[in-house]
Each structure stands twice: as structure tokens, then as C-alpha cells.
Amino acid sequence: MVLNSNLLESHTPTSREELWRFTPLAKLRGLHDLEVSLSSRVSLGASVEQPGLSVEIVDASKAPSTSSTNDLVSMRVRELSSKVLIVDIAQNAEIATPIYLTRTVESLDPEVSRTVIHLGANSRATVVVENTGSITLAEEIVITLDSGANLNFVSLQEWESDAVHLGHHHAIIGRDATFTSTVITLGGSLVRLLPTVEYAGPGASAELSGIYFATSGQHLEHRIHVDHNLPHAKSRVNYKGALSGDKARTVWFGDVFIRANAEGTDTYEVNRNLLLSDGARADSVPNLEIETGEIVGAGHASTTGRFDDEQLFYLESRGIPANIARQLVIRGFFLEIVSKLGLPQIEERIMTRIEAELEKASS
């Protein structure tokens, strides 16, 4: 088994390559094409001011990248971004209110955006990236958690139906730090996100969750990569998706790599897909590569299927009509993850959008 993210990309990818073979390259408007120039704009912004929080835009020359990357998107973003958004949370700071980073959109011309988020030792914060509107975007968000820091990171893709978004969220998690990431992808014509994790100290923990709902013509792709490069780190991955409508398409990869020195690793990943109609296609590929047996646990699960008839029968046998029973089951399917956001307003908004998508799909 070859771990995908280890391949070096220094040329325009083609659909013959493992990393890109599922992605409809023609829809990318040149984001992947080294011949196409991308404009640089800091499209994320924060309006909050709180003690312990600093948000500033700096020249790229003053913000060198601290991690190496083999990802084409990251490489392009780093190369082409002239400015960088830096979100810094001071050590020991507890930012009680969520920090909303809101996307502004201008046009469909392809552009790059680079963001760096840093949490000082023992700090605590919630960061919500809100993506709405129409855009053609390649972005990188690098998140560093120092020792004992705790970040609840939420990435919302509520794009308009013509948006194209390639993104790489990379987290470097320090000793005893906790990174919780929830990726919610509902909008966009083509969204391809790479939530990746590496560890910088023992006792570090990553909980990566996500939901996606693809309707007719949408391509939603999530490629998770967790690099257990150190001993005694933990990871949990839980992504759930639903698909409805002709040519609705989702791709999910979960690569978990346990290196030879990573004894005491504790990892489990799961992906579940619910096919709500004919003509939709979900790919789900969990990969677990283990170089040491001295671990606490490692496992994975993947299911893709239609409604559970027994669940529907149970609900219908209590008088609940079939269409409402299906709504309850789908709502419940997503609520398992959405209810853990700790953000009631966002939860409500997401569930309302899911219900609207469902109605659109069934009409």
C-alpha cells in the first residue's frame, strides 16, 4: 500500500495519478494547472477583538512555512500568496467566544489564500471558518497547537453551487494538546479538502469529524491523513456522508500511518455513506498502515448503503409516515456529528440547510 500524501507533485497532475484520479480536473478552472496564474488575496477575515487574540495580515516573507508539504495545493498557495492571515492565541489565553473567520468573495477568477493559526501553550479557543458565496479557491490553513492547547476547529463549506474549493488544513499538535476538527461540506460544485495531522509531542490527540451531503452534479472529496509520527498520540476519525441525485459524487480517503517509533498509538477511523437515490456514487477508502505492533489500538470501518429497512419499519410501525421516517433517520445520521459542535446557532443552520437539500432532492 502506498500512502498517497507521500507522492511528490511538481507538475500539473493528470487524472491518471492516484491522488487526482477521482477529481474532475476540468472543473477546477485551472487551480491545479501550473500554467495558470492564480491571484493572491487574503479572503478570510475576523471581526472579533478579544484579549489574548491577535489577528493580522502580514507579508508572506515574514511568515515562512513551518511544515513541509508534498501537497500540490499547499505548494501553489505557499508559492503564490503574497500576504498571509495570522491568527495567534497567546499562551494560557482562554477565548470564550468563538472566533469566526469569514470568507469574502469577489469573482470566480482562481485565487489562493493562506492562513496560519497558532495556539500558545495551554490556551483554548474555538475557530469557525465560514465559507459562503461563489469562488474558485485554493487555500492552505496551517494550525499549530503548542503544549496543552485545545482547539475546536470548524470548517463550514456552505458555498453557492458554482464554487470550486481545493483546501488543505494541516494541524501540528503539541504535547498533551487536543485538536478537534469538524468539516461540514454542503455547498459547492467541486470541493476537495485534505484535513491532515502530525504530532509534535506525546499525549497529543486529534478528533477529526465531518459530514458531507452531495446532490446532483456535486463532487465532494475529503482526504484525511493522520501521521502517527510520535509515540503515545491518539486519533479518532468519523466522517458521514449522504448522496442524492444523478451524478452526486463523494470521495473519502482516510489514511492513517503508524510509524515504527509510534508505540502506544491509539487510532480508530470510520466513514459511513448513505445513498439516497440511484445515480449517486460514493467511494470510501480507509487505509491503515502499521509499522509497529506496540500500540493501544488501531481500527477502521467503512459502510456505504441505502436506508436501513429495519429502522424505517420500526418508525413506520409507530404510525410515522415513510417520508417523515426517512427525514428522521437522515437528520439523526448527521446530528450525531453536528450536535457535538457546541455551537447551537451553527447546528440549527446546518440542519436547516440539510433539510432544504433533502427537500430539493426529493422534489
Added chain:
Amino acid sequence: MSTLEIKNLQVAVSTDEGMKQILRGVDLTIKSGETHAIMGPNGSGKSTLAYSIAGHPKYTITGGSVLLDGVDVLEMRVDERAKAGLFLAMQYPVEVPGVSVSNFLRTAATAIRGEAPKVRTWVGEVKEAMASLNMDPAFAERNVNEGFSGGEKKRHEILQMELLKPKIAILDETDSGLDVDALRIVSEGVNRVKDSHNIGIMLITHYTRILRYIKPDFVHVFAAGRIVEEGGAELAEKLEEKGYAEYVTA
């Protein structure tokens, strides 16, 4: 006063080897307030009888009829049967992740009653019903049947029976997986709900144990897809002593 009439019911399921006949002509009439125990060995078709009356899509009706107050049940969708007044307490209640018990109960009650129950009276109604089944109020916020113990699942079934107030309730192996204390609580719940709403009960069981708590008016012995002997409560005592051997070999 309601009547469930099962006449010459024949049911098959599809298997890898083709259609397999399970019920071979079942005749049974249950009236409001009556308790009928259906007893028989494993594999005799007792659960098939329960699920085909409730309308599970796995079963194909090959003959006969089921009438509730003269109306053909077999023509109805699953939810329509529940609205007409049928209830099935399942042997293995199904987990529904992400759907809370309170949301589920309210949605079901709204469907059965034809309008959403008034919030104030509904909360009290649920609380009271849960308390009488010794259920912790926190239970309402858990997901339907998810991580429930055997006893909790069966109490949750009877809770639904109380709130949905059916005319006829079919209890499929409600005693299975229950310890003595849970069996007593669940049985008391069945008796209380039955008496207060004059429900007709079809009690499907393999063992006579539950009949110490829920007294049957009639006992029907089920074997090879049909009723082979009928009597009063004394028939259960005979089964307790002699088992099903004579019916299986017959």
C-alpha cells in the same frame, strides 16, 4: 369495542431457495380487553404472524385476511396499520442513531393522534408514563434503543404502547432477555396499560414464565405455521410440564 380477525392467514418469505411457506392457515380472533397467549416452539412461525400483521415488507401474504373492526389491514401501509390501532412490541427493537426518544415519541404521537400533542400536557404525560415504568427521565434524551439494556428496550416498547394507546397490541417475546425484576416491571406496565385502555393483547412467548404476571384468557399452541391446540390458562400449565414435544412430532 374492537375486534382483530385473522382468517386462514398464509404467509411466505423469499429465501435463497425460493419462496418458503411459513404460515399455513392461521385463524384467530382477538377482542378488546382479551389476552391471548400464542405459545410454540422456536421456528413455528409466531414472529412471522406478528410481523406480517404489522406489515413488515419481508413477508408475502399468500392467502387469507386480517380485519380490524371489519377493515382489511393487509391493504394498508405500515403506518396506516398503526394509525388504525395496531401496535407491535418487538422482540429486538431497532436502534435509530441520532433520534432522541423524546423526539421519536412526539413524532409518533403526532402521527397517530393526527395532531401534535399540546406541549404542556404531553411533557407531563410522558413523565408519568416513564415514572410508572421505573424509567429515569434522562432516558428521554438518549437515542432510540441505542445502548439500551434488554430491560430498557422492553420498557421503552411498553412506554410507546401506553402513549400510542392502540386497540390491539401484539407483544412479540416481550419476556426474552429480561431478568425477574425487569419482567415484573414490564408485565405490570402491560397490565396497567391494557386495563386503562381496554386493549386486546396477543402475547407471543416461548416460555410460561411471563404468564405468571400477565394472565391469559386464552392459550393457543402454535406449531408448523398454524394453531394446533387451544384452551384456557390451564393449557399453559400443561405446556410448562410437558413442553412442545407432542406438537413438534405430531
